Amino acid sequence: MTFARRAALASLTSLTVLAALSPLAASAQGAYPNKPIRVIVPFAAGSTTDIIARAIADKMGQSMGQTLVIDNRGGASGTIGQAAVAQAAPDGYTIMVHSSSHTVSPSTFAKLPFDTLGDFAGVTPISSTPNVLVMSPSKNIKTLQELLAAARAKPGSMNFASAGQGSATHLNAEKFKLAARIEATNIPFKGSGEAVTEVMSGRVDYYFSPIAPVIGQIKNGQLVALAVGSPKRASALPQVPTTAEAGVPGSEFNFWIGMMAPSKTPRDIVNRLHDEVVKALNTPEVKERFAALGAEAWTMKPEQFDTYLRDEIKSNAVLVKAAGLSPAQ
Numbered sequence: 553m554t555f556a557r558r559a560a561l562a563s564l565t566s567l568t569v570l571a572a573l574s575p576l577a578a579s580a581q582g583a584y585p586n587k588p589i590r591v592i593v594p595f596a597a598g599s600t601t602d603i604i605a606r607a608i609a610d611k612m613g614q615s616m617g618q619t620l621v622i623d624n625r626g627g628a629s630g631t632i633g634q635a636a637v638a639q640a641a642p643d644g645y646t647i648m649v650h651s652s653s654h655t656v657s658p659s660t661f662a663k664l665p666f667d668t669l670g671d672f673a674g675v676t677p678i679s680s681t682p683n684v685l686v687m688s689p690s691k692n693i694k695t696l697q698e699l700l701a702a703a704r705a706k707p708g709s710m711n712f713a714s715a716g717q718g719s720a721t722h723l724n725a726e727k728f729k730l731a732a733r734i735e736a737t738n739i740p741f742k743g744s745g746e747a748v749t750e751v752m753s754g755r756v757d758y759y760f761s762p763i764a765p766v767i768g769q770i771k772n773g774q775l776v777a778l779a780v781g782s783p784k785r786a787s788a789l790p791q792v793p794t795t796a797e798a799g800v801p802g803s804e805f806n807f808w809i810g811m812m813a814p815s816k817t818p819r820d821i822v823n824r825l826h827d828e829v830v831k832a833l834n835t836p837e838v839k840e841r842f843a844a845l846g847a848e849a850w851t852m853k854p855e856q857f858d859t860y861l862r863d864e865i866k867s868n869a870v871l872v873k874a875a876g877l878s879p880a881q
Contacts, residue, residue: 584644584821585618592640592648594633596626596743599715600762600845604679604809605649607841611832626743629718631657631664638666642814644821649678651809652720655864659872660718662879668865674857675811676826678833679847682782683724683760683807684789686775690754696778696798699758703734710736713747713759717880721747723868724760724781724805726875728795731803751775762807763788763846781805788846808850810857822854 593605602624609620625633630653640646658668666672685696693699703710714722717740729736739756741747744765750756752774760781767788769775779795780786783804795803811829813822832838833849842849852860 584824585616587645588619588621589613589616589644590623590640590646591620592623592625592633592637592646594625594627594630594648594650594653597622597624598745599626599743600681600764600847601649601651601809603764603845604681604842604847607838608649608678608811608829608832611835611838612828615828615831629653629657629660629716631661631666634668634672635665637812637814638671640814642816642818644813644817644825647675647811647813647825648672649809649811652723652807652864653718654810654812655861656718656720656723656868656872658865659869660877660879669862671815672812672861673815673817673822674854674861675813675822676829676851676854676857677808677810677860678829678850679809679842680782680850681762681764681807681809681845681847682780682786683721683805684763684766684770684780684786684792684846685728685758685760685778685795686748686751686766686770687758687778688752688754689773689776691757691776693778694776696793696795696800699778700732700734700799703732703736708735708737710734710757711739712736713751713756713761714738714740715744715747716740716742718872718877720805720807721760721762723871724807726877727805727871728760728781728800728803730871730874731795732800748775760805764844767846782807786846787848788843809847819854826851826854 591605591609593602595601606622613620625636637648687693712725744761747759748765751759766775770777777789777792779793779798781795785794830851
């Protein structure tokens with residue numbers, strides 16, 4: 553047999569082997585997931601982000617045939633959980649459900665153990681969850697204009713709660729302050745629960761709270777809802793105007809919750825996760841849960857979400873600078 557014929561047969565044999573192996577490779581890739589998926593939430597259990605993550609994870613697990621295990625990694629305004637995801641194997645078995653705070657941390661921390669742009673791949677937003685500006689009825693303020701009048705009558709006398717320096721609740725309040733041209737001091741707390749308690753007591757003047765932790769208190773009169781910080785009214789509080797409608801244009805803040813993965817996660821896995829989130833959002837159980845939370849389903853393709861994250865990192869940097877916030881060391 554000539555050398556050329558032997559080479560041709562060897563090449564044909566290699567192609568035959570590859571063809572035989574291709575279905576096996578495809579089958580192995582198609583087997584995802586074949587073990588539980590860890591979902592890191594960079595906030596404490598019971599937070600709005602955590603509640604949203606659990607609602608989605610339950611339905612995704614049923615659809616994917618594997619358990620999605622929630623792993624709460626609270627602390628340092630979410631950066632502890634972010635670091636854990638950035639350092640995880642990019643195999644689809646560690647993902648993150650985070651909030652708008654993800655795009656704030658590059659501006660509010662002087663140094664981070666991860667690259668917010670380079671170390672994460674967007675999967676999809678999950679929800680847009682408006683913040684609502686609440687006060688204690690003991691303050692005897694019933695409208696946003698009354699709040700502004702009180703703040704301007706005694707400049708610097710007012711304060712507001714936030715769920716930590718650089719949190720979405722903090723940035724919402726800072727954007728409102730700048731747009732309204734009032735002075736008020738941030739009082740940071742470890743989370744929404746503590747912030748709500750202090751506002752209800754009257755020790756802190758106001759708070760841009762996620763709707764879920766305060767909707768009960770609004771309905772029973774323990775808190776007064778003056779406005780929502782979102783670009784449009786919240787379906788859970790349709791009678792409450794937006795801050796822009798109430799006379800403060802330019803104060804809109806979109807508080808979102810979304811899913812991300814380590815940056816080198818295979819694109820087919822990222823797309824699968826995206827599709828599973830969309831599927832979960834369309835179930836009656838999740839729709840009912842979101843309605844109770846005042847959350848509205850919101851999705852986009854992974855590539856679109858990556859672009860959105862890049863743009864919001866830039867816009868939040870401008871906001872942080874305008875508010876005069878010093879990055880934490």
